[in-house]
Amino acid sequence: MITVSSLLDDHWYERYRKISKLNIRSSIYDVTDRCNLRCKGCFFFSSGEHEAASEEKDLGKWHVFVENEMARGVNLAILIGGEPTLCLDRIEAFYKRLPTFCATNGLIKVPRDRFPDMMVGLSLWGDEKDEKILRGQDTFKISSANYEGDPHAYYLYTITPKQLGKTEKIIKKITDVGLKVHMQLLSNDEGVDGFSWKPDELVAVRAEMDDMLDKYPRTVISSKYYHEIITTGVMLGRSFGWMECPSVTEPIDKRSPRPKRLTNFIRWASDLRTMHRCCTSETRDCSTCKDGAAHMSWVMVNKRAHIKTTEDLRNWIEVYEMFAKLYQFIPW
Amino acid sequence: MTTDINQTITQITEIIINELKLEDVTPQTFDPDLDLVDEVGIDSMDLATIALVLRDVYGIRIEEDDYPKLTTVRIIAEYIDNKLTSGE
Numbered sequence: 001m002i003t004v005s006s007l008l009d010d011h012w013y014e015r016y017r018k019i020s021k022l023n024i025r026s027s028i029y030d031v032t033d034r035c036n037l038r039c040k041g042c043f044f045f046s047s048g049e050h051e052a053a054s055e056e057k058d059l060g061k062w063h064v065f066v067e068n069e070m071a072r073g074v075n076l077a078i079l080i081g082g083e084p085t086l087c088l089d090r091i092e093a094f095y096k097r098l099p100t101f102c103a104t105n106g107l108i109k110v111p112r113d114r115f116p117d118m119m120v121g122l123s124l125w126g127d128e129k130d131e132k133i134l135r136g137q138d139t140f141k142i143s144s145a146n147y148e149g150d151p152h153a154y155y156l157y158t159i160t161p162k163q164l165g166k167t168e169k170i171i172k173k174i175t176d177v178g179l180k181v182h183m184q185l186l187s188n189d190e191g192v193d194g195f196s197w198k199p200d201e202l203v204a205v206r207a208e209m210d211d212m213l214d215k216y217p218r219t220v221i222s223s224k225y226y227h228e229i230i231t232t233g234v235m236l237g238r239s240f241g242w243m244e245c246p247s248v249t250e251p252i253d254k255r256s257p258r259p260k261r262l263t264n265f266i267r268w269a270s271d272l273r274t275m276h277r278c279c280t281s282e283t284r285d286c287s288t289c290k291d292g293a294a295h296m297s298w299v300m301v302n303k304r305a306h307i308k309t310t311e312d313l314r315n316w317i318e319v320y321e322m323f324a325k326l327y328q329f330i331p332w
Numbered sequence: 333m334t335t336d337i338n339q340t341i342t343q344i345t346e347i348i349i350n351e352l353k354l355e356d357v358t359p360q361t362f363d364p365d366l367d368l369v370d371e372v373g374i375d376s377m378d379l380a381t382i383a384l385v386l387r388d389v390y391g392i393r394i395e396e397d398d399y400p401k402l403t404t405v406r407i408i409a410e411y412i413d414n415k416l417t418s419g420e
Contacts, residue, residue, distance in 0.1 A: 001354055001356050001357035004371050005370075025376075301375070304373045
């Protein structure tokens with residue numbers, strides 16, 4: 001039988017041991033149905049999720065809800081939108097009790113006296129030109145001013161096909177404001193002209209992501225295996241899709257055979273009762289989904305499938321470490 | 333007692349090998365003191381799967397809070413043995 005230590009030298013085995021017992025159990029929460037932007041390609045609005053439920057306005061119910069989530073075993077709250085920072089009291093209901101990550105467009109600064117070490121993910125969809133096309137304004141100008149040098153914030157850079165050849169400019173800008181960056185790919189749910197990926201573009205963007213990781217290892221939080229998985233949609237010869245996705249809401253997961261998946265994962269709507277299908281758009285074609293977290297999780301839940309060769313297991317470790325860094329389970 | 337625990341160890345090992353489809357190992361060659369997480373690479377979902385089978389086989393419930401301490405087959409066997417002895 002192949003054991004972990006038989007595949008790893010002391011350095012890698014120590015890295016493995018630091019993450020092997022973390023047992024991260026995340027769920028995702030829509031904090032509000034509202035946003036202060038309306039971005040083309042934002043799945044929350046394009047798939048009508050902002051109308052799926054009416055947000056709970058009683059703050060006391062949010063506190064009770066979070067307590068119940070903890071009792072369910074959740075140990076990482078991932079807060080998404082609408083725009084969570086429009087409802088700081090609701091964020092606080094999570095933050096007071098749980099390791100909490102807040103995704104935001106960065107236009108509103110999370111007050112650090114109230115949320116001193118909450119990890120903040122700042123969405124960024126490209127350079128000034130793309131941001132204006134897709135989001136109506138250059139958010140970087142504001143978000144970078146709000147979060148410059150913040151050790152508990154990083155950019156979630158959604159790369160679009162239009163960004164090919166231009167990612168270094170963005171990575172440099174992020175480096176210059178003293179922040180980290182994690183890269184993912186646009187899924188173009190609204191079919192904006194010119195923003196859907198072509199096969200040759202996916203090959204090119206993978207090479208560019210690898211290059212950015214090599215050139216800016218202190219800024220870019222990523223791994224080349226993640227780049228491979230997200231651009232090809234293939235892991236260990238298996239193709240990503242509905243029958244492989246680990247991030248399906250568990251109570252409504254009727255798949256058979258049930259794939260390896262996130263334990264107890266639910267994506268809750270802001271009424272605290274409605275459950276969305278998965279971590280991203282319900283209307284998205286799973287076979288072309290480019291969701292970064294889903295692909296990361298896909299690797300993470302398939303650990304034993306990677307205990308075959310030294311290279312496979314090292315790849316798994318790097319992806320798990322990346323996830324653990326992004327959600328503050330291990331330091332940068 | 334020793335015979336019982338050894339039988340339990342063998343049964344649990346068979347269950348783990350079958351449920352996790354472990355290759356190139358038999359209940360006789362599997363080291364009951366091998367760390368299941370650090371060496372075999374099982375995760376909480378694997379443990380949950382094994383716990384369900386153990387519940388059916390032994391009629392005992394393994395609390396989810398206990399998963400982190402069930403790190404080897406021998407420890408699982410002793411855990412089950414204690415539960416059966418105490419009638420929980």
